[in-house]
Amino acid sequence: MADTERTFVMVKPDGVQRGLIGDVVSRFEDRGLKLVGGKFMQIDQELAEDHYGEHEDKPFFDDLVDFITSGPVFAMVLEGQDAVSQVRTMMGETDPAESAPGTIRGDYGLDLGRNVIHGSDDEDPGANEREISLFFDDDELVDWDQIDETWLYE
Template sequence: MSHHDERTFVMVKPDGVQRGLIGEIVSRFEERGLKLVGGKFMQIDEDLAHQHYGEHEGKPFFDGLVDFITSAPVFAMVWEGADATRQVRSMVGETDPAESAPGTIRGDFGLDLGQNVIHASDHEDEGANEREIDLFFDEEELVDYGLDTAAWVYEDEQH
């Protein structure tokens, strides 16, 4: 990982998986210039769901969140790049797809707040990336490698 890179957690939720959007979503991040360093197709169990959504425990929508995220497989990913969290969040759109701009993932594919296709770490929540990455991935599941396209994406890389 170079000095200007950060890692961020992203997950295609059950509705995105069921609708066959994994490839489209991965392509968007790759086309943006981000580097995939970890990916895992998995079924989230209740324990992991409770850990992931722990901040919402006790809220009226919590049980629905857990039911939804455990209802079908997800595709968990770790992306790397300059200001990756902010880049990803801008590409994902607002939590409510109805408020998301066209061209964002939720603006293009989401219609319902409860089924909004994708989760991305919050850039305003200090430590969210590390917490979520550690929750879903072991260190050895993340691959640190050079990407030849970096010189064509970042101005300060040598050609």
């Protein structure tokens, strides 16, 4: 049996402006992932710089910060077995042009800089914890039993 884990996901300003929050959350819930935290918010400069800190020395860093602070976002934490991998697969490739139809970016994205959604990196084992702690305090995450869990997992 796979491990239950939590992962950070964010509908970016372009997804919010296009009214896609509900569609994105529904896709994850339909898959069987459980929402344990959610927050509609405006990211400030400091949080944006912390969030994208690993890209600080790259030429696109300022553009990332400018975009993520350009409008509200919906930050969330999802929980489920292999949640990081499940979310990454459902999101599609970073470049929507390379994303398969049926993925979030494949269905809603057209441009690399406007790819609707962010999810924690599945190749960096500390990314989830770091991003969750940037956006959520422990008391903002809810432990709860989903009534259909026995129908989702053996």
